[in-house]
Amino acid sequence: MGRLFGTDGVRGRANSDLTPELALAVARAAASVLSDRDGTSRPVAVVGRDPRASGEMLEAAVVAGLASAGAEVLLAGVLPTPALAHLTGSTGADLGVMISASHNPMPDNGIKLFSRGGHKLPDAVEAAIERSVAGGTSDDHRPTGAAIGRVRALPDAAEDYARHVLSTVDRSLEGLTLVVDCAHGAAAATAPDVYRRAGATVHAIGCEPDGWNINDGIGSTHLGPLIDAVRTHGADLGIAHDGDADRCLAVTADGDVVDGDAILAVCAMALHERGALKDDTVVATVMSNLGFHHTMRDAGIAVHTTAVGDRYVLEALKAHDLSLGGEQSGHLVFLEHATTGDGLLTGLALMARMSSTGASLAELAGVVQKLPQILINVPVTDRIAVAESDAVAEAVNAVEAELGDDGRVLLRPSGTEQLVRVMVEAPTQEQADEVAHRLAGIVASVG
Incomplete structure (x- = not known):
């Protein structure tokens, strides 16, 4: 069996890569690994899903796996991933299971898993679950009789989450x-409903x-549809969520896109x-983008940089006792209010920032x-050879010296394909293109 967990849970084509059998096995293993109580009480798991059709099938498999491991299962129904994380914490559950492929x-x-308190799993716990699934160790103990888990609905799950996010807003919209x-x-x-209750039209x-x-x-x-609707309604802004609502991107009144970098800058400055x-x-x-770094520097805000993935943002926030982080994608x-990315x-x-300042979104994001x-994906036969190449390192150093503080270079091997991603930022598009293609040629010759 290959590695189950990617950067955000177990994901694949439903009923082909991600089968009901696998979902059941993962749920059983997770219940076993994450339930470390003294044995006097049964583990508790909260289960939610997004509305895609295969979620019904996979939810049934997950629930069967949890109950067969002796867990009490609380069904939260269709709700956002951050709502499931919040409910895992607020109910005191041992485990949260969200069935969603997010923006896919x-x-x-x-299948996204959360431990007690609604936190995403560290690598070591994911590895333990994978070993359990691969070795069938979660099947060693099968409760019977009254020890089999029970399943019940979690009442007012969505309302619990709505009240939570609304409590973070201290002024009417x-x-x-x-x-x-x-x-x-x-x-x-x-x-x-949440945005209306906060006061917005x-x-x-x-x-x-x-x-x-x-x-x-x-x-x-x-x-595109959001941009059109904002213009049609003459709205002050548009907000776009993805399938499980852990992302948020925005659109100005004029239809210009505001990405996660700009949103993060606005919220950080607030x-x-x-x-x-x-x-x-x-x-x-x-x-x-380097422009984000410059904006934060000018505002007196330091930037702690991590690898790509909201899990690494979370790890840095916890490790350094910080309060806010995010990605270009809108996570x-x-x-202070959430244990995972939360679009709402x-x-x-x-x-709230628009309301408190009286500024438009365009004015706020314009900072x-x-x-x-430019980003170029360079096919290679050996990503490791590129990473260890003196010629590549010398070329990168030369370009960094050439750009100084006015540009940036990032070479990043793909985690899943034989590719090296060459990203360059520069004062002009022409310079960025020229430098990126120059580096891409060197990478291709080495790899």
């Missing part, structure tokens, strides 16, 4: 007109999930002004002047 197309699905795109996903039943699109249309030409990966940004530091990944983590929290924070960027 409908044929895919996934009255006067703001919003178009929210729910991607025909898990946010459809929660996001429009809300127009909703992508709120008719049928099991098949999640992320289909809509949501945070397809912003916390910084209130003295609520711990250590005056924000966490971002290596993919954040933002407000650690992000949307509320962004709109980040993005540098022209």
Whole structure:
């Protein structure tokens, strides 16, 4: 068996890569690994899903696996991933299981696991679950009789989460007109209601999930419909979520896209002004544009940089006792209020900043002047040879000296393919293109 866990849980084509049998085995193993109580009480697991059709099948398998391991199962129904993480913590459960493939197309699905408190699993725990699945060790103990787990609905799960995110907003959003795109996903039943209760006038699109249309030409990966709707309604802004609502991207009143870098900058500066940004530091990944770094530097905010992936952002926040981090893709983590990326929290924070300053989204996001960027995927036969090449290192050093503080170079081997990604930012697109192709040629000659 290959590695089960990717950067965000177990994911694959439903009923092909991610089968009911595998879902059952993962659930049983997770219940065994994550339940370390003294044996006097049965483990508790909260299960949620997004509305894609295969979620019904996989939910049944996950529930069977958990109950067969002796776990009490609380069914939360269709709701966002951050809601499932919150409920795992608020119920005191041992385990949270979210069945979702996030922004992926409908044929895919996934299983995201959370430990006590609603935290994503560290690598060591994922490895233990993988070993259990591969070795069948979770089958060593099968409870019978009264020891078999029971299953019941978790009442008011979505309302519990709605109250939680609304508690983070200390002012009414009255006067703001919003178009929210729910991607025909898990946010459809929660996001429009939450934004209305916060005081905004809300127009909703992508709120008719049928099991098949999640992320289909809509949501945070397809912003065209949102841009059109913002212009049609004359809205102050648009907010786009993905299938499980752990992301948030935005659109200005004029239809310009505001990415995660700009949203992170706006939220960081808001916390910084209130003295609520711990250590005056924000966490971002290596993919954040150099313009973001310049904006943070000018505002007196330090940037702690991590590898790509919201799990690494989370790890850095916890390790350094920081309060805010995020990615270009729109995953933002407000650690005071959430244990994972939360699109609704992000949307509320962004709109609260607009309300408190009286500034438009374009004015707020305009503080980040993005540098022209190019990304080239270079096919290679040996990623390790490229990483260890003196010729590549010398070329990169030369380009970095050439660009100075006005540009940036990033060479990143793919984690899944024989590719090396060459990313360059420079003062002009022409310079970025020239430098990137120059480096790509050297990488190709070595690899």
